[in-house]
Amino acid sequence: MKRAALILPLLALLAALVWWSTGHDTGADAQPVADASRSAAPPAELVARGEYLARAGNCMACHSARGGTPWAGGRAIDTAFGTFYTSNLTPDPDTGLGRWTADDFWRALHEGRSRDGRLLYPAFPYTSYTHVTREDSDALWAYLQALPASRQASRPHVLRFPYDSQAALAAWRTLYFKPAVFQADASQSAAWNRGAYLVQGLGHCSACHAPRNALGASEDADKLAGGLMAGQNWYAPSLGSPHEAGVQDWKREAVIALLRDGISHNASVAGPMAEVVFGSTQYLSASDLDAMATYLQGLPATAPVTVAGRIVALEDAQRARAAQLYVDHCAGCHGENGEGSGNIYPALDGNRAVTLDPPANPLRIVLGGGFAPATRGNPRPFGMPPFAASLSDEDIALVVSHIRGSWSNGASPVSVIDVQRYRGNLR
Structure with missing residues (x-):
């Protein structure tokens, strides 16, 4: 010492x-x-x-x-x-x-x-x-x-x-830190290298999508393994993990649509990423969007977290209350079984965004609302109203736990303390 x-x-x-x-x-x-x-x-x-x-x-x-x-x-x-x-x-x-x-x-x-x-x-x-x-x-x-x-x-x-x-x-x-220059990888295509240049350089994706150590330095920035955004308390999911936001098995057109329009057939953006799409990626050329998609799909896939299906660890009365809260406040848009409604309201069943750990993003969206960006491809996006003022901390914990543990989802429940942590960061 x-x-x-x-x-x-x-x-x-x-x-x-x-x-x-x-x-x-x-x-x-x-x-x-x-x-x-x-x-x-x-x-x-x-x-x-x-x-x-x-x-x-x-x-x-x-x-x-x-x-x-x-x-x-x-x-x-x-x-x-x-x-x-x-x-x-x-x-x-x-x-x-x-x-x-x-x-x-x-x-x-x-x-x-x-x-x-x-x-x-x-x-x-x-x-x-x-x-x-x-x-x-x-x-x-x-x-x-x-x-x-x-x-x-x-x-x-x-x-x-x-x-x-x-x-x-x-x-x-x-x-x-050491000043560097971009080095093209001769073993990769021109599109992959252009995507790498955009993602690693001007796009500075690792600023959010890489974990940071105690001194704020990004760790393994090129892996884009995800991390909690300090000061904002949004979680930038791993772009390498199929369990989080990896797109290795997506069709190329779906990746491009998400970057360009903020919505695709199986995902939509919210929070800080909605700001990125609104102010940045929707304006990129078709070739640059294709290049970014090529690079992101080429990231090494990390082993997905296997979550066995299970009943959420809530008491019987809590489970009944959680299910009723979902029917009252969520099912009208997201479906009784979390099936969603096309590109209008996202499905919650099998939705990677709602099963993330830490559960920052689903809690922040339920508390503060979820709003996709207005883009040329989606000029009038549907939004989700905030429930911070209309539901108690206990009710929000229950309904989010219900969503995370129902249908094919098997994520752990959230607590009232979790809700209070993220309620305090709304702005």
């Missing part, structure tokens, strides 16, 4: 020295280097390409506060370490990127450093963006510089000690 107490500060000091010696510049008003991107207006096709790439990265979603000016930042991102606030990406010279150059922007994406050399927090997912090519970075830069300038100062992060120090961030980077 004493040895660890000595080693950790030494590691932090060493990392801080490495950080200081590899590009730190305290001059916030340092003059930009010569940059051809400022010599003339960028070609219209480059700006259009950058707009498309910004859609692929869903960048505006994070860099726009609810009700605020698009791209001017200010959105809060809650984490286990405190609250981060996104920055202003408009070309305002004082509060945005107006003094930046294309080189500065590339450095932020590729190395996770600001214009003045300051280390950026990985809430800005440069651990994924480091794979973006310089060509795509320059196109993104051209688009951002073409936006209307908005004067809005970035709000400082509110982080707990010691996470609020550059030295601690430097230590984290020493352990978990």
